[in-house]
Amino acid sequence: MMRVAIIGPGRVGTLLAAACARAGHRVVAVGGGHAASRDRLTGLIAGVRPREEPADAMRGADLVWIAVPDDRLTQVAADLARQDAVHEGQRVVHVAGAYGPDVLELLRRSGARVAACHPAMTVPSGATDPELLVGTAWAVTASVPDRPWAEELVRDLGGDPHTVAADRRALYHAALAVGSNAVAAAVATARQLLLAASVDDPAAFLGPLARTSVDVVAERGAVAITGPVARGDVATVAGHLEAIRADVPSSGEAYRLLALATLEPLRPRLDAETIAVLDSLLSSDDRAGEAGARWNV
Numbered sequence: 528m529m530r531v532a533i534i535g536p537g538r539v540g541t542l543l544a545a546a547c548a549r550a551g552h553r554v555v556a557v558g559g560g561h562a563a564s565r566d567r568l569t570g571l572i573a574g575v576r577p578r579e580e581p582a583d584a585m586r587g588a589d590l591v592w593i594a595v596p597d598d599r600l601t602q603v604a605a606d607l608a609r610q611d612a613v614h615e616g617q618r619v620v621h622v623a624g625a626y627g628p629d630v631l632e633l634l635r636r637s638g639a640r641v642a643a644c645h646p647a648m649t650v651p652s653g654a655t656d657p658e659l660l661v662g663t664a665w666a667v668t669a670s671v672p673d674r675p676w677a678e679e680l681v682r683d684l685g686g687d688p689h690t691v692a693a694d695r696r697a698l699y700h701a702a703l704a705v706g707s708n709a710v711a712a713a714v715a716t717a718r719q720l721l722l723a724a725s726v727d728d729p730a731a732f733l734g735p736l737a738r739t740s741v742d743v744v745a746e747r748g749a750v751a752i753t754g755p756v757a758r759g760d761v762a763t764v765a766g767h768l769e770a771i772r773a774d775v776p777s778s779g780e781a782y783r784l785l786a787l788a789t790l791e792p793l794r795p796r797l798d799a800e801t802i803a804v805l806d807s808l809l810s811s812d813d814r815a816g817e818a819g820a821r822w823n824v
């Protein structure tokens with residue numbers, strides 16, 4: 528059983544607090560953020576002391592999770608080191624995907640054992656059920672001596688630890704931003720189009736379809752992409768552009784850019800003429816109009 532402190536009582540900080548409590552640890556303090564955020568967390572888990580100053584939350588904890596916005600991480604770590612909040616051997620973990628443990632270097636020099644452990648899971652506001660982290664892959668970056676406890680910590684929360692090298696973290700996180708946020712944006716665009724098509728239950732269409740697409744392409748890569756771009760059905764694509772321009776012009780740019788992103792990995796399997804027409808259709812709204820006219824739509 529470890530005494531745990533959470534710095535940053537937001538989406539991930541609150542979920543980690545719940546997950547640590549369920550794993551049998553004692554969440555002793557939460558620090559930083561607004562009082563209302565700290566109160567939400569203390570209302571969820573008994574016995575947690577709210578502290579305005581992150582340094583006050585950190586003192587007396589065996590394990591400290593730093594779950595602040597990425598751009599604040601370096602400053603928060605520097606403040607904690609400056610305020611002499613670290614004790615020898617204290618474990619400090621941040622959850623930012625794009626960074627390794629080097630952003631905690633000042634804390635390490637003050638005696639902390641540090642690691643970067645990023646759960647590859649989207650954590651929306653109000654998600655407090657630790658089940659969300661069960662089976663989730665985590666990117667773990669730590670020095671060789673720190674890796675075992677960092678991996679054990681992830682397993683303790685039901686996660687699946689994978690090593691990602693410090694200098695690969697930005698690329699790793701870019702991949703997840705595309706795989707999660709860009710996919711979400713694509714689904715949000717599709718939902719708009721379905722509503723414009725008077726489909727009353729967009730989720731019934733999108734849920735199974737998007738989940739299957741994600742599963743097969745995550746496993747097999749671009750070879751598993753289907754649809755009009757993959758088939759080279761240029762008249763169909765031109766028709767989509769025309770219908771969107773007429774009924775949902777605000778989604779036109781998103782459709783065009785997503786179709787271009789679809790085309791990119793498929794170029795090797797399409798013929799040169801088809802690629803040229805698709806490039807022209809999808810290049811910009813004006814040129815798409817001209818190319819669409821050539822396809823009688």
Ligand SMILES: NC(=O)c1ccc[n+]([C@@H]2O[C@H](COP(=O)([O-])OP(=O)(O)OC[C@H]3O[C@@H](n4cnc5c(N)ncnc54)[C@H](OP(=O)(O)O)[C@@H]3O)[C@@H](O)[C@H]2O)c1
Pocket residue numbers: 534535536537538539540558559560561562564581594595596597599603622623624645646647648649650651
């Ligand atoms: N959400 C996700 O899906 C997800 C998934 C994996 C990893 N992460 C990582 O988790 C970290 C936190 O993200 P989040 O989504 O949980 O963000 P969030 O909901 O905005 O939470 C950030 C928390 O940090 C607090 N905070 C802001 N500045 C601070 C400071 N200087 N000192 C102390 N606390 C401060 C905020 O306070 P207020 O509440 O008062 O504003 C808020 O409670 C990020 O590194 C992110 O990359 C997020």
